[in-house]
Structure formats: C-alpha cells, structure tokens
Amino acid sequence: MKAIEKLAESFITASREGAKISLATLQAESLIPRTLEEAMAVQRAFAESWVEPVAGWKLAIRPDGEAIGAPIFDCVGVDESNAASFPEDGTEGVEVEICFTLSADIPTAAAGPLTRTDLMQYIDKVHLGAELLRYRLAEKNQVPFPLFLADRLANHGFVIGPEVDKGVVNLFAGNGENLPQLTVTEGPVSLFDATVEHPNGDPLAPLVAFANTAFNKGDMLKAGNVITTGSLCGAIPSTLARETHITLKSVGAFTLSGPKP
Secondary structure (H helix, E strand, O other): OOHHHHHHHHHHHHHHHOOOEOHHHHHHOOOOOOOHHHHHHHHHHHHHHOOOOOOEEEEEEOOOOOEEEEEEOOEEEOOOOOEEEOOOOOOOEEEEEEEEEEOOOOOOHHHOOOOHHHHHOOEEEEEEEEEEEOOOEOOOOOOOHHHHHHOHHHEEEEEEEEEEOOHHHHHHHOOOOOOOEEEEEEOOEEEEEEEOOOOOOOOOHHHHHHHOOOOOOOOOOOOOOEEEEEEOOOOEEOOOOOOEEEEEOOOEEEEEEOOOO
C-alpha cells in the first residue's frame, strides 16, 4: 500500500473509532505528506473510500498566498425554527462562518481564469453557518502543515444555518465599517461576543483563489455543495454539550446542538 493510501486509511480508522493518531506514529511509518499536492491526494484517497459523499469544501488562503481546500462530508441544515442537531459525536470546536451553496459546477482552473464576478454566477444562496471541528491528530494542528491539510484541516462536519441577504458578502468585503456583532452562547455561558470580520476581508476571496489553482480539477466544486471560506471568530472550543445559540446581529441567528438521544 502506498504511503498516501495508508495515511488515508489511518484517518478513516480514526474517524470511525473516534481515535487520535500521534505524530510520532506517522513519522515512524514515514507517512507525513511532504507537499500540499500529496496532502490533497490523501484527501482524495479518503473520499474514495469513505461512506459519505463530499457535501462541500472548506477553502482558505495560507499566509504565503497559496489557496487550499478540504472536503466536508457530514452536513446538516437548520429546520423551520432555525435549529439543527449535528448527529455525530466528537465535536471539539465550532467556527461561525459565512457560506455559499453552489447552483452549478465550477469549471476547472485549466478552462481559464475566473473572476469574482464570474463566480457570483455560480452561487445559489448565502447562509450563516457553523463548521464543526474534530482533530484526528493527537497534536491537533501543531504538526507539519501538509499533514494537517491531509486531515481535512480538522473538519468534522458543517451546519448550514439560515439563508441571509447576499449583501452581507459585500458588507464584509467593504472598508471595515459597520461590521456586525457576533454572539455565541452555550447554555448560559458566553463563548464569544465581539464585532467580527472575515480573515480575508472578502468571504469570496478564498473561493476565487482556489477556483484558479491547479488543485481545482473541475470535479470538486459541484452543484449543491456548500462552500465555506473562513471563521469569523476563530476556533471556539465546544463539545456541543448544551444548546449553542449563534447570532450575527442584523444578519441571522440559529441554534445548534449535538446528537439527540
């Protein structure tokens, strides 16, 4: 078995069993990806063997300007009362994000450059959402970055919250004025309460960057997928032990909980 396939199998086992893998174990077996390309190949090998299809993508721009992505498999939406229960155990953190659903497949980067205006035509709806985190690595994100990328940037799943006005995208992409207040509470405990901004300013920036990289092979960003591009609040430690209320003032709100008995 090749190293890429073996590492993917290790992540599959850890995901199924709720286990963690140590960096030392992977180093001893020479399973640390050396490049971002190898990391993405591990993701593909995982996706080919995983029971759930890819439901979306977590996209980001690294400090060096390189655009990267990680597949999302477990995805749920809110009900008519704007509440959602994520069915899987093991959540370790929550990130509140602006996300997009795609109305059509985004073509491969080889087809030619795609501008921000071009990509707006592929967006069906804009939502408030929450990415859920779980680390399959014992050292969490304190590992060589390609290894963290291979583990899908710690993605555990995603909750698509209420649809919001598309103008929120331009609000974050603007000059930084009138940015909204985000509050996150778990039961009676306040987890976050501050004015927020997108890590790249424009929530569309990571999608534009990733769509124009060689990583985008034209079979990744598919119609119906959810695309999320960066946390408004960083990673908030949470196990969803109690109902979590998320409110982005003047934009939207929803309630999130863990598995129901």
